[in-house]
Amino acid sequence: MENILKIENIEKYYGSKSSLTKAIDNISFSVSEGEFVAIMGASGSGKTTLLNCISTIDKVTSGHIYVNDLDITKLKGNNLNKFRREELGFIFQDFNLLDTLTSYENIALSLAILNIKYKEIDERIKKVSKELNITNVLNKYPYQMSGGEKQRVASARAIITNPKLVLADEPTGALDSKSSKMLLEKLSYLNKEYNSTILMVTHDAFTASYANRVIFIKDGKIFSEIHKSGTRKEFFDKIIDVVTILGGDLNDAL
Amino acid sequence: MMLCKLSLKNIKKSIKDYAIYFFTLVLGVSIFYVFNALGSQTIMLNVSSSTKKLIELMIQVLSYVSVFVSFVLGFLIIYASRFLIKRRNKEFGIYLTLGFSKRKISMILFFETLFIGLVSLGVGLLLGVMLSQLMSLLVANMFEADLTKFTFVFSKSACLKTIIYFGIMYLVVMIFNTISVSKCKLIDLLNDHKKIDEIKLKNPIVATIIFALASFVLGYAYYMVTIDFDNLRNIDILVPISMGCISTFFIFFSISGLIIKITKSMKSYYYKGLNSFTLKQFSKKINTTVFATTIICLMLFITICLLSACLSLKNSMNNEVKDLTLADFYYDIPLNYDKEYDYYKLYGYNDLQIKNTKYSVLEMFDILGFDLKKYSNDYIEFNTYQTDELNMCISLGSICQKTRTEYPYLSYEARERIISLSDYNKVARLYKTKEYSLNEDEYLIVADFESMINIRNQALKNKTEIKVFDRILKPKYDECMDGFLEMSTNHVNPGIIVVPDSVLVNEEPARNYLIGNYNTKNRNTIRKIEEDINKLDNSPLRKEYLFPNGTTKLAIQESVVGLSAMLTFIGLYLGIIFLISSAAILGLKELSESSDNKQVYKMLRKIGVDERDINKALFKQILTFFMLPLILAIIHSVFGLIFSLKILETFGNKDLLSSIIMTCIFIIIIYGGYFLITYISSKNIIKEN
Numbered sequence: 001m002e003n004i005l006k007i008e009n010i011e012k013y014y015g016s017k018s019s020l021t022k023a024i025d026n027i028s029f030s031v032s033e034g035e036f037v038a039i040m041g042a043s044g045s046g047k048t049t050l051l052n053c054i055s056t057i058d059k060v061t062s063g064h065i066y067v068n069d070l071d072i073t074k075l076k077g078n079n080l081n082k083f084r085r086e087e088l089g090f091i092f093q094d095f096n097l098l099d100t101l102t103s104y105e106n107i108a109l110s111l112a113i114l115n116i117k118y119k120e121i122d123e124r125i126k127k128v129s130k131e132l133n134i135t136n137v138l139n140k141y142p143y144q145m146s147g148g149e150k151q152r153v154a155s156a157r158a159i160i161t162n163p164k165l166v167l168a169d170e171p172t173g174a175l176d177s178k179s180s181k182m183l184l185e186k187l188s189y190l191n192k193e194y195n196s197t198i199l200m201v202t203h204d205a206f207t208a209s210y211a212n213r214v215i216f217i218k219d220g221k222i223f224s225e226i227h228k229s230g231t232r233k234e235f236f237d238k239i240i241d242v243v244t245i246l247g248g249d250l251n252d253a254l
Numbered sequence: 255m256m257l258c259k260l261s262l263k264n265i266k267k268s269i270k271d272y273a274i275y276f277f278t279l280v281l282g283v284s285i286f287y288v289f290n291a292l293g294s295q296t297i298m299l300n301v302s303s304s305t306k307k308l309i310e311l312m313i314q315v316l317s318y319v320s321v322f323v324s325f326v327l328g329f330l331i332i333y334a335s336r337f338l339i340k341r342r343n344k345e346f347g348i349y350l351t352l353g354f355s356k357r358k359i360s361m362i363l364f365f366e367t368l369f370i371g372l373v374s375l376g377v378g379l380l381l382g383v384m385l386s387q388l389m390s391l392l393v394a395n396m397f398e399a400d401l402t403k404f405t406f407v408f409s410k411s412a413c414l415k416t417i418i419y420f421g422i423m424y425l426v427v428m429i430f431n432t433i434s435v436s437k438c439k440l441i442d443l444l445n446d447h448k449k450i451d452e453i454k455l456k457n458p459i460v461a462t463i464i465f466a467l468a469s470f471v472l473g474y475a476y477y478m479v480t481i482d483f484d485n486l487r488n489i490d491i492l493v494p495i496s497m498g499c500i501s502t503f504f505i506f507f508s509i510s511g512l513i514i515k516i517t518k519s520m521k522s523y524y525y526k527g528l529n530s531f532t533l534k535q536f537s538k539k540i541n542t543t544v545f546a547t548t549i550i551c552l553m554l555f556i557t558i559c560l561l562s563a564c565l566s567l568k569n570s571m572n573n574e575v576k577d578l579t580l581a582d583f584y585y586d587i588p589l590n591y592d593k594e595y596d597y598y599k600l601y602g603y604n605d606l607q608i609k610n611t612k613y614s615v616l617e618m619f620d621i622l623g624f625d626l627k628k629y630s631n632d633y634i635e636f637n638t639y640q641t642d643e644l645n646m647c648i649s650l651g652s653i654c655q656k657t658r659t660e661y662p663y664l665s666y667e668a669r670e671r672i673i674s675l676s677d678y679n680k681v682a683r684l685y686k687t688k689e690y691s692l693n694e695d696e697y698l699i700v701a702d703f704e705s706m707i708n709i710r711n712q713a714l715k716n717k718t719e720i721k722v723f724d725r726i727l728k729p730k731y732d733e734c735m736d737g738f739l740e741m742s743t744n745h746v747n748p749g750i751i752v753v754p755d756s757v758l759v760n761e762e763p764a765r766n767y768l769i770g771n772y773n774t775k776n777r778n779t780i781r782k783i784e785e786d787i788n789k790l791d792n793s794p795l796r797k798e799y800l801f802p803n804g805t806t807k808l809a810i811q812e813s814v815v816g817l818s819a820m821l822t823f824i825g826l827y828l829g830i831i832f833l834i835s836s837a838a839i840l841g842l843k844e845l846s847e848s849s850d851n852k853q854v855y856k857m858l859r860k861i862g863v864d865e866r867d868i869n870k871a872l873f874k875q876i877l878t879f880f881m882l883p884l885i886l887a888i889i890h891s892v893f894g895l896i897f898s899l900k901i902l903e904t905f906g907n908k909d910l911l912s913s914i915i916m917t918c919i920f921i922i923i924i925y926g927g928y929f930l931i932t933y934i935s936s937k938n939i940i941k942e943n
Binding site: 077098112118 | 525526528538853861862864865866867
């Protein structure tokens with residue numbers, strides 16, 4: 001399968017020479033089309049920095065990131081914005097929906113900025129909202145919805161542009177367990193049905209168990225990597241094992 | 255001391271966001287100073303005593319206006335500071351959890367207000383002193399005084415007044431702050447940022463109905479003050495004004511719902527780029543500031559009307575003065591009052607005065623011992639006549655009855671003034687106005703008072719014949735001719751009947767006139783001559799004679815200059831204050847909105863919206879936010895100006911366009927300036943660092 005994302009020896013340093021912090025210390029990996037990859041690590045392990053670098057919100061100090069063979073570390077200005085709106089979809093921990101817009105308008109916005117005609121916008125929203133089970137909240141404002149509904153709307157916004165890569169930053173971080181489960185099932189459904197490539201950052205083993213592959217990061221380096229085989233329950237147990245070896249505060253994620 | 259430091263740091267931290275508020279305060283202080291310092295500036299000017307009196311009046315009026323201005327500025331300061339405090343609730347919450355007492359928080363605010371007050375007063379006064387030097391040039395120019403040497407003027411009294419007035423305003427702000435701090439609860443303060451902003455979108459149907467109703471009421475108010483103007487006498491003018499204010503409020507109340515409704519139905523527009531976002535942000539902003547927007551709209555309306563009316567009054571007065579002062583002096587004196595002894599006795603004249611009405615103006619000056627001929631070679635003398643056979647009703651002929659019911663307040667029994675054709679042409683030659691000719695059986699009427707011309711023209715169209723000293727005359731023209739005998743500040747000649755010379759032979763004149771030019775053009779010499787003439791008024795001969803009555807070019811010019819200076823200054827003063835107050839409120843609101851929405855713009859950037867599009871969306875929002883009250887104010891002003899034109903008709907106000915253009919330039923500079931500053935600082939606020 002083709003590699004959607006290829007990361008080559010990236011490093012990210014913070015601070016001055018006297019007090020240098022290596023947030024990312026020589027990480028390389030790749031993600032192929034249709035994969036659902038989770039990145040796990042404790043807080044401060046560098047996983048959010050990694051995601052920010054991939055989403056071009058942050059710049060790497062050295063190394064290369066290729067999305068579909070395009071070196072995004074070389075992109076500048078409006079090309080960066082173009083890349084983000086055309087190739088990426090975002091799901092944030094705190095939803096980041098616009099308060100003044102209804103769900104429908106929030107989802108439509110990401111298509112509208114691609115200059116897509118209203119007729120097509122409407123068709124696509126109708127389709128995706130059925131699949132994510134949000135048809136009944138389309139005319140509601142964010143303050144009128146539950147966290148789970150908001151995150152599903154945000155997911156709809158992320159995948160409706162058919163992005164090469166969907167980046168999810170702690171998508172279940174602000175949700176209760178029931179909503180989390182529902183959201184994750186929807187995400188893996190989108191992964192299978194739409195063949196969307198999803199890269200998800202989380203510190204929660206349950207959330208990670210919905211992925212096909214989990215990459216563990218510790219102190220800015222890749223600690224280990226496991227692939228899914230068998231049921232989700234078995235995968236979950238395998239993740240827990242690694243977490244135990246990793247130690248630290250990940251244990252209390254259970 | 256620690257509290258002091260804390261307040262200073264707070265100010266430093268937020269100075270960037272609230273620079274516009276501080277800037278407005280400084281501007282307010284300086285303008286207040288400039289207009290109150292006018293008094294001490296004009297003292298220096300070399301002007302005549304009558305001009306001095308006018309200046310005194312002007313300064314008095316300006317000081318009344320200052321009280322009003324201080325109220326406007328006071329409200330602006332209180333509104334702004336309450337608004338700024340609300341935004342700092344979380345900070346106060348942290349202080350409270352750290353164990354600060356509410357008294358201490360009040361102290362922090364007290365110091366902040368004190369610092370801001372002191373600095374703004376200091377900077378404002380400094381700026382004011384500098385601006386007032388510029389102003390003194392304008393003043394000297396207006397009063398046509400020579401300002402040969404530049405003197406630096408500092409008005410202690412204006413400075414003190416500014417300090418006292420603004421001191422009181424800041425004191426009131428401090429009291430308000432203390433009250434609002436003492437009333438707040440810790441939990442509300444800490445949770446303030448979490449409070450979900452409910453998007454209270456109005457039901458589009460209700461909004462449409464309200465909008466339609468409000469527009470209807472507004473339209474009716476417009477109708478009342480313009481088309482139905484003549485009926486307005488019966489109703490209080492406050493009725494259409496309050497109708498206008500209330501409907502303005504409801505228009506802003508409903509307009510966002512309507513706009514969203516309309517744009518949403520244009521789906522391919524609404525769902526294009528950031529349009530939906532921009533529209534919704536804008537409508538939220540309007541919805542949360544309905545009241546403030548209404549006030550701003552009304553202030554802008556007043557500014558536009560006031561400025562254009564004042565400026566055009568000034569212009570038309572200055573222009574008319576040129577048309578009306580065609581000679582240097584004008585005098586007239588009554589003749590032959592003894593023919594109607596009883597009538598004038600009743601008027602209160604004594605026997606000697608009545609008997610002595612047989613001298614011409616020049617003869618009278620001789621009696622008073624003043625030799626006018628010494629100063630003037632270029633003058634004319636002539637008489638006018640009157641007869642019981644010809645009063646205004648008679649000269650109106652058949653339309654007299656109709657006119658009488660329409661305009662009951664005109665004096666229809668007043669005898670018409672009659673002048674011979676050659677005498678009139680003599681005047682016209684001196685004035686360099688149009689000369690006329692008549693056949694032996696014709697007459698014409700010269701007039702320049704608009705509403706009288708309209709009445710008389712009807713009679714002339716009917717070919718109304720008149721009988722003058724046993725001669726029947728028919729009108730030569732079917733309308734009044736332009737012209738006047740008497741110089742004055744306005745076009746007020748209601749009509750003088752010009753007849754062939756032969757009609758007036760052997761008749762007794764009713765009034766003698768003297769019109770002429772001085773030999774000199776030097777203003778100071780002329781001023782000296784006229785002061786000597788004015789002194790004659792105190793002569794003891796007044797008990798025996800009726801004195802010539804008249805006016806001079808210089809006197810008219812000076813009174814007009816004084817009046818127009820007063821109008822200009824009042825217009826400018828109020829206009830600037832209203833404009834900066836309304837623009838400051840809008841700017842402040844917009845800036846705080848931008849810093850609240852930092853997160854939103856960050857998110858837009860994340861999903862890949864171009865910086866250019868974000869700035870465009872921001873620009874559109876701020877532009878519409880600034881334009882909406884202005885547009886409605888402009889519509890109000892169109893009707894307001896039509897209304898004021900009708901009121902000021904007698905001033906012959908035709909030249910409104912140039913003053914409207916001036917007003918527009920003025921608004922564009924101040925309001926537009928605030929808009930630009932707001933946009934640029936908003937852009938900086940939402941920029942990612």
